[in-house]
Amino acid sequence: MTKLILRALAGETLPTPPIWMMRQAGRYLPEYRATRAQAGDFLSLCYNSELAAEVTLQPIRRFGFDAAILFADILLLPQALGADLWFETGEGPRLSTITTIEGVRALKPKDAIHETLGPIYETVRILARELPPETTLIGFAGAPWTVATYMIAGRGTKDQGPAHALKAADRATFAALIDIITEATIDYLSAQVDAGAEVVKLFDSWAGSLTGQDFTDFAIKPAARIISALKARHPGLPVIAFPREAGAGYIGFAKATGADCVAVDNSVSPEWAAEHVQISGPVQGNLAPHHMVSGGQELIDATRRVVDAFKGGPHIFNLGHGITPDANPDNVALMIDTLRRG
Numbered sequence: 001m002t003k004l005i006l007r008a009l010a011g012e013t014l015p016t017p018p019i020w021m022m023r024q025a026g027r028y029l030p031e032y033r034a035t036r037a038q039a040g041d042f043l044s045l046c047y048n049s050e051l052a053a054e055v056t057l058q059p060i061r062r063f064g065f066d067a068a069i070l071f072a073d074i075l076l077l078p079q080a081l082g083a084d085l086w087f088e089t090g091e092g093p094r095l096s097t098i099t100t101i102e103g104v105r106a107l108k109p110k111d112a113i114h115e116t117l118g119p120i121y122e123t124v125r126i127l128a129r130e131l132p133p134e135t136t137l138i139g140f141a142g143a144p145w146t147v148a149t150y151m152i153a154g155r156g157t158k159d160q161g162p163a164h165a166l167k168a169a170d171r172a173t174f175a176a177l178i179d180i181i182t183e184a185t186i187d188y189l190s191a192q193v194d195a196g197a198e199v200v201k202l203f204d205s206w207a208g209s210l211t212g213q214d215f216t217d218f219a220i221k222p223a224a225r226i227i228s229a230l231k232a233r234h235p236g237l238p239v240i241a242f243p244r245e246a247g248a249g250y251i252g253f254a255k256a257t258g259a260d261c262v263a264v265d266n267s268v269s270p271e272w273a274a275e276h277v278q279i280s281g282p283v284q285g286n287l288a289p290h291h292m293v294s295g296g297q298e299l300i301d302a303t304r305r306v307v308d309a310f311k312g313g314p315h316i317f318n319l320g321h322g323i324t325p326d327a328n329p330d331n332v333a334l335m336i337d338t339l340r341r342g
């Protein structure tokens with residue numbers, strides 16, 4: 001096994017950590033903006049397999065990242081389950097809302113998702129053919145809680161209020177929605193693996209707003225169910241879990257869910273994450289994305305600090321969250337140079 005990302009995920013401590021970056025195909029790249037304009041809009045880009053593969057490859061060509069992440073979105077699954085989905089320019093996603101058991105029951109059966117998601121699997125097949133042999137192909141989905149927050153509110157929310165409200169008012173309906181997303185996510189990720197994804201990542205962007213029993217029931221348990229089902233179907237498949245802003249919830253998360261690697265955000269220090277999370281297995285992270293905007297000596301120092309903190313164990317270098325549209329591509333090159341040349 002020569003791919004560096006796969007070696008790190010298998011628990012190997014490498015002299016230089018392999019690197020990729022969340023949202024590495026995105027608006028900070030002029031070539032991405034050009035291809036998106038060619039596609040028309042963001043969703044048309046996601047469903048155009050040739051162009052989605054092209055934007056996935058752009059940051060690999062430009063920077064030589066060790067992994068490519070499939071270009072798609074976590075909200076395509078709700079769309080495939082029957083939710084309306086559109087993106088308001090400059091604002092973000094909008095969906096039809098689900099707040100009742102009737103709304104949950106009106107979702108399509110999970111077998112129907114592949115009809116909508118076929119082009120995504122085709123993107124994966126193109127990438128499996130076209131990626132350089134040393135580059136690992138990562139597939140992904142949103143974790144059920146994060147996906148549910150968008151399906152319930154119909155949009156992104158600061159505090160996930162509507163999802164918490166439904167959970168408090170009608171836990172059975174809320175749990176039924178989580179179950180449907182969980183089962184559909186297993187089939188969606190499994191189809192990505194059949195098409196050629198070598199690793200999958202579960203994005204639980206809003207895990208940090210779950211506490212106590214809710215964290216167990218709606219962050220840990222669905223992830224554990226998804227991971228065990230995937231590993232039963234695809235023995236040896238490495239899985240990365242990202243319970244963003246989980247804080248103390250990061251401790252023991254890999255063991256509780258069966259994830260091979262935990263991605264940590266930058267609300268925790270790399271030293272803390274090394275001591276409390278990396279102690280039980282590979283970690284990914286966690287440079288603050290703002291360094292990709294500001295650059296300079298601070299970026300160099302912060303990159304070295306992350307490398308240094310995690311050098312005693314298996315580590316994949318990444319940002320603590322997605323790179324932002326105002327980032328400067330030169331700073332990405334500087335981060336990679338700092339990492340690879342010391």
Ligand code: CP3
Nearest residue numbers: 022023024025026042069070071072073074092203205322
């Ligand atoms: O990382 C990658 O390069 C792979 C592709 C990817 C996208 N979204 C493309 C995208 C991945 C892995 C995602 C995950 C995703 N999508 C998450 C979880 C990770 C996270 O960031 O917390 C979430 C919550 C979403 C939902 C979503 N998609 C939102 C809230 C938005 C709007 C906010 C924004 O950044 O504009 C999107 C749009 C989106 N997804 C863009 C991209 C490149 C920007 C769309 C554009 O080109 O206009």
